[in-house]
Amino acid sequence: MSATEPMSAATTADKAPLDDVMLAMDVVDTLRHNQDLVARELAGEAREKQLIERLRTIYHQQGIEVTDAILKQGVAALEESRFVYTPPKPSLGVSFARLYVARKRWLPAAFALFLMLAIGLGGYFLVWAPYRAAQQEQVRVELAEQMPAQMDALYQTIFEETKVTQAADDAALIRDRGKRAAAEGDRAGATQAIADLTSIRDTLRQEYQLRVVSRDGAKSGFWTFPEVNTEATNYYVVVEAIDSHGVALKLPILNEENNQTETVDIWGIRVPESVYRAVEADKRDDGIIQRNIVGLKEFGYLDPSYLIQVLGGAVTRW
Known part of the structure; x- marks a missing residue:
């Protein structure tokens, strides 16, 4: 025996278990692709030998010699659902795992949606909300301070420049009406009062x-x-x-x-x-x-x- 022979024997011994496993998997695959055969032959344990004979014949026709041990192992593996993928039961973890695996499909759309949401919220809280608050504060100051002061100033001008009491009386009524409107938040009413007072003042000044x-x-x-x-x-x-x-x-x-x-x-x-x-x-x-x-x-x-x-x-x- 040459020096290589012991090595070949050792190599064959190492590979044999893997080959047996592969053959057993092939037996299971053959059974899975012949569902009618499995249904008939596995109806009872007494028919296991007959099933093994049928499997041996199938492999022999393909030029493959399979030992009874491998055939029995394949039949047992089929019954035990070995070499068969069983999907995991639905759960929160499984759902997250599937989302992670499919991230290339949904991640770009989710990122775009997140970006749009961030821009929208940022625009609202950083731009629109402060702008709206500033407008409301401006209206409040205008109604509470500026417009009443403008009405008083117009009335005082009318009172000083008029030569008829009707103008001063009319101006006093308009001023009071305008201040009530401003206090009630009625900007249109306050604006109209200012316009009416301005009209009286301008009329008095006409020549x-x-x-x-x-x-x-x-x-x-x-x-x-x-x-x-x-x-x-x-x-x-x-x-x-x-x-x-x-x-x-x-x-x-x-x-x-x-x-x-x-x-x-x-x-x-x-x-x-x-x-x-x-x-x-x-x-x-x-x-x-x-x-x-x-x-x-x-x-x-x-x-x-x-x-x-x-x-x-x-x-x-x-």
Whole structure:
């Protein structure tokens, strides 16, 4: 015997257990792929020999010689479910393990969702919430301090500049109403009160002349039949307000026909027929109205003082 023979024998002895295991696994695999055979032959232990013979025949047809020990081992392994993977029972740990194994599928989407959530929460708590809080604080300070102070200042200006008690009385009522609105958190009501006080102050400061319109293409007067009494006739003189710089002003005028206030630069004031006829005659004389100033608005007053007789009505459309 050569020097290599002992080594070959030792190697064969070392490999034999592994080969036996592989054969046993192959036997189990053969049985698993022949489920009908297993169902029939394993119905009782008495048929084990017959099953082994059948298995030996199968392997012999494939040119593989398998010992009875290996065949018995394979049959026993099948019965014991050896070499068969049995899925673990559902549990929290198994669920986490499966999530970890499948992380390549869900991790990018989860990271994107987390990033969106982080940006959204960060934007809300770091940007929107402070901005909203600052706005609310600004509104609170405005309603509690700034707007009431502005109302007081406007009222004081009106009280000092007016030459008629009506302006001061009206301003006091508006101021008190505006302060109540501010205390109740009604910003719109407080804003309207400030606008009304500002309007009174600006009206007091206005200075202008009311002149009869006298130019080509424009009427200087007209008459109408009122809808409420078609047998009566209303006479109007068309006027405009001219300030000290010769600029025509736009003023809020209450239209007596529809009870709506419009801001216009030309309107008609209702006058007696005698006044209307006098203006008509003045214009017919030479095409120029000599006595064209019909009223004066002075500083400190709400309304103009008329130099002619008026009946207290006005229209903005004709």
